[in-house]
Amino acid sequence: xxxxxxxxxxxxxARIKKDFPILDRRVHGKRLVYLDSAAxxxxxxxxxxxxxxxxxxxxxxxxxxxxxxxxxxxxxxxQARAKMAAFIGAxxxxxxxxxxxxxxxxxxxAYSWGRANLGPDDALVTTEIEHHANFVxxxxxxxxxxxxxxVLRLQPDGFLDLSHAEELLQGAKLLAVTAASxxxxxxxxxxxxxxxxxxxxALVLVDGAQYVPHLPTDVGELGADFxxxxxxxxxxxxxxxxLWARRELLESMPPxxxxxxxxxxxxxxxxxxxxxxxxFEAGTPPIAEAVGLAAAVDYLSALGMPAxxxxxxxxxxxxxxxxxERYGEHLVIHGPLPAHRRAGIVSFAYKDVHAHDMxxxxxxxxxxxxxxxxxxxxxxRCLGVGATARASFSVYNDEADVDALVDAIGQADTLFG
Amino acid sequence: MPGLEDLYREIILDxxxxxxxxxxxxxxxxxxxxxxxxxxxxxxxxxxxxxxEQITDVKIAGQGCSISQSSASMMSAAVKGKTxxxxxxxxxxxxxxxxxxxxxxxxxxxxxAGDGLIGAGDGQGVGGDQGTDDERSGAxxxxxxxxxxxxxxxxxxxxxxPVRIKCATLSWHTLAQAxxxxxxxx
Ligand SMILES: Cc1ncc(COP(=O)(O)O)c(C=O)c1O
Numbered sequence: 001x002x003x004x005x006x007x008x009x010x011x012x013x014a015r016i017k018k019d020f021p022i023l024d025r026r027v028h029g030k031r032l033v034y035l036d037s038a039a040x041x042x043x044x045x046x047x048x049x050x051x052x053x054x055x056x057x058x059x060x061x062x063x064x065x066x067x068x069x070x071x072x073x074x075x076x077x078x079q080a081r082a083k084m085a086a087f088i089g090a091x092x093x094x095x096x097x098x099x100x101x102x103x104x105x106x107x108x109x110a111y112s113w114g115r116a117n118l119g120p121d122d123a124l125v126t127t128e129i130e131h132h133a134n135f136v137x138x139x140x141x142x143x144x145x146x147x148x149x150x151v152l153r154l155q156p157d158g159f160l161d162l163s164h165a166e167e168l169l170q171g172a173k174l175l176a177v178t179a180a181s182x183x184x185x186x187x188x189x190x191x192x193x194x195x196x197x198x199x200x201x202a203l204v205l206v207d208g209a210q211y212v213p214h215l216p217t218d219v220g221e222l223g224a225d226f227x228x229x230x231x232x233x234x235x236x237x238x239x240x241x242x243l244w245a246r247r248e249l250l251e252s253m254p255p256x257x258x259x260x261x262x263x264x265x266x267x268x269x270x271x272x273x274x275x276x277x278x279x280f281e282a283g284t285p286p287i288a289e290a291v292g293l294a295a296a297v298d299y300l301s302a303l304g305m306p307a308x309x310x311x312x313x314x315x316x317x318x319x320x321x322x323x324x325e326r327y328g329e330h331l332v333i334h335g336p337l338p339a340h341r342r343a344g345i346v347s348f349a350y351k352d353v354h355a356h357d358m359x360x361x362x363x364x365x366x367x368x369x370x371x372x373x374x375x376x377x378x379x380x381r382c383l384g385v386g387a388t389a390r391a392s393f394s395v396y397n398d399e400a401d402v403d404a405l406v407d408a409i410g411q412a413d414t415l416f417g
Numbered sequence: 418m419p420g421l422e423d424l425y426r427e428i429i430l431d432x433x434x435x436x437x438x439x440x441x442x443x444x445x446x447x448x449x450x451x452x453x454x455x456x457x458x459x460x461x462x463x464x465x466x467x468x469x470e471q472i473t474d475v476k477i478a479g480q481g482c483s484i485s486q487s488s489a490s491m492m493s494a495a496v497k498g499k500t501x502x503x504x505x506x507x508x509x510x511x512x513x514x515x516x517x518x519x520x521x522x523x524x525x526x527x528x529x530a531g532d533g534l535i536g537a538g539d540g541q542g543v544g545g546d547q548g549t550d551d552e553r554s555g556a557x558x559x560x561x562x563x564x565x566x567x568x569x570x571x572x573x574x575x576x577x578x579p580v581r582i583k584c585a586t587l588s589w590h591t592l593a594q595a596x597x598x599x600x601x602x603x
Contacts, residue, residue: 355482
C-alpha cells in the first residue's frame with residue numbers, strides 16, 4: 001500500500017504513469033491518452049493491489065465477528081475512515097460517513113437534515129453551475145415540501161454572479177454550492193460565500209467531488225458544514241464516497257437509510273440508532289472499496305496535494321495556451337480564463353463541430369474526452385449550448401497528452417471543415 | 418475496428434451541412450413532438466402537417482451532432498409527401514437497419530458482441546413497436562413494406578459505433594411520437 005513519497009516535490013509524471021496499468025493500453029493502435037478524469041479517474045496499482053490483498057487475506061464482514069480476520073477487516077475499514085478524515089482536515093474519523101458516492105452524500109443531507117429542517121416557509125440557495133447531484137435533490141425537496149430554492153446565477157465570464165448573494169441568502173437555511181464546476185472548472189469563492197451564509201444563519205454544503213481529488217482540502221478553511229466527496233474521481237474505486245459533517249450536526253440528524261449496522265437496539269416497538277457515523281451506514285458497507293480509497297489517499301498524500309495542484313494548474317495553463325496558439329478564434333474555451341482560477345478542466349468548442357463528433361474524432365487518435373451536457377443542464381442552458389467537449393487532467397497527465405489533444409482536434413477539419 | 422469513414426459518409430455530412438426541411442410549422446394545426454437524448458443533451462423537434470392520410474409537410478428543429486441532425490434531415494425528406502402508413506413502414510425498416518439482427522444479416526457484424534447488444538437494445542426502441550421482424554435486415558423490411566430507404570442506407574455504418582445509435586434514432590422516436598399524436602387528433 002505504501003507509495004514512496006516525493007513529499008511535495010514537483011510531480012515526476014513519467015514515473016507516475018508507470019503506476020497506472022491502464023495507461024499501457026493501446027486504443028485503435030494508439031497510445032491511450034486519458035483526459036476524462038473529471039468523469040472518473042484511473043487507478044494506481046497500489047489501489048488495485050490493496051483491494052486484491054484485502055480479499056485474498058482479510059475479507060470478513062465488519063463490526064460483527066469476534067474472530068481474527070473480522071477484527072482485521074473492521075480495523076482496515078475504520079483506518080480508511082481515519083485517513084479520509086485527515087485528508088480533508090476533519091477533527092476526527094467519526095465525522096466521516098461512507099456512502100456509495102457524492103450523489104448519495106448530498107441525498108443523505110437532503111433527506112435527513114433537509115426533511116427535518118426545511119418546510120414550505122424555508123429557503124435554500126444553490127447555484128446555476130451545480131452538477132445534477134447537488135441540484136436535483138433540492139428540486140425534489142421543493143416538490144415535496146414547497147421549500148423555496150434560490151439560484152445564484154452564472155456570469156458570462158464563467159464566474160458566479162455574487163452581487164445578490166447576501167440578498168438571496170437572507171433567511172435561507174442552507175447554501176449548497178460546488179467547490180469546483182465539473183464543466184467549466186470554475187472555483188467559486190466558497191469561503192466568502194460560506195461567511196455570507198453563516199452570517200445569515202444558513203448551513204453550508206460543499207460539493208467537493210471535483211475539488212477533493214485535485215486541491216488541498218480543509219473543511220475548516222472552506223467554511224463547510226457538510227462536504228460531499230466521491231472515491232472514484234480521486235484515484236480510488238467506484239462504489240465509495242462520503243459525507244463529512246461536524247459531529248454535533250451529524251448527531252442532531254435523524255437516520256437516512258435504515259436497517260442493519262445503523263442500530264444499537266431494536267425492539268418490537270422501536271429502535272435506538274447507533275452512534276455517528278455508523279448511524280448513517282445502514283447495511284454491509286463497501287469494505288474493499290474503503291481499503292482501496294485509503295490506498296488512493298496514501299498515493300495522493302505521498303505526492304502531496306500542493307504539488308498535485310501545482311502540476312494540474314500548470315498543465316491547464318499549458319493546455320489553454322496551446323489550444324489558443326494553434327486554433328486562435330476557431331476554438332472557444334468555456335469558463336474562466338486564468339488557469340489559477342479553475343480546476344484542471346477545459347471545456348471547448350472547435351468551429352461548429354459538435355462535441356460528439358469531436359469526441360469521435362479524438363477517440364480515433366486514442367484520446368478520451370467527454371462529450372455531452374456533463375449532468376449540468378441548467379449550466380448548459382446558460383451557456384446556450386447542448387453539449388461541450390471536455391478535457392480534464394489528473395496526476396498522470398503531461399504535456400505530451402495535451403499535445404496529442406491539440407494535434408488531433410484539427411483532424412476534424414477533414415470531415416467537417 | 419471500423420474507421421471514421423464508415424460513420425461519416427459523404428451523404429451524411431451533406432445532410433448535416435445542408436439540412437433539409439429545417440424550420441418550424443405553426444402548431445396547431447401542425448403536430449409538434451419533442452425528443453431528448455438524456456445522455457448527451459441532443460434535442461429534436463418534429464413538426465408534422467397531416468391531411469387525412471397524407472403527410473403534407475415536415476419541419477425539423479433542435480440541435481445535436483452530425484449523426485442526429487443528418488438522420489433527422491434524411492428522415493424528413495423520406496416521409497414528406499408520403500402517407501402515414503408509408504412513414505410507419507419507413508420507421509420499421511429504419512429500426513431494423515439499426516438493430517443487431519439486421520446488422521448480422523447484412524454481413525456487417527464485425528464488432529464484439531457486447532457492442533452489438535447495446536445497439537440492439539437502442540435500435541429496438543425506435544418507433545416504440547417491438548415488432549417480430551427483428552430477424553430481418555433493414556433492406557428486407559423495406560422491401561416487404563414497399564418503401565425505399567435510399568439515402569438512409571448511409572446511416573448503416575452507425576451500427577458499428579453503438580454509442581452513436583441513439584443519435585441516429587432520436588428523430589425517428591420523435592417522428593413516431595408525432596404520428597401517434599396525429600392519430601389521436603384524427
Ligand atoms: C461536481 C460534481 N458533483 C457530483 C458528482 C457526482 O459524483 P458521483 O456520480 O460519484 O456521485 C460529480 C460527478 O460527475 C461532479 O462532477
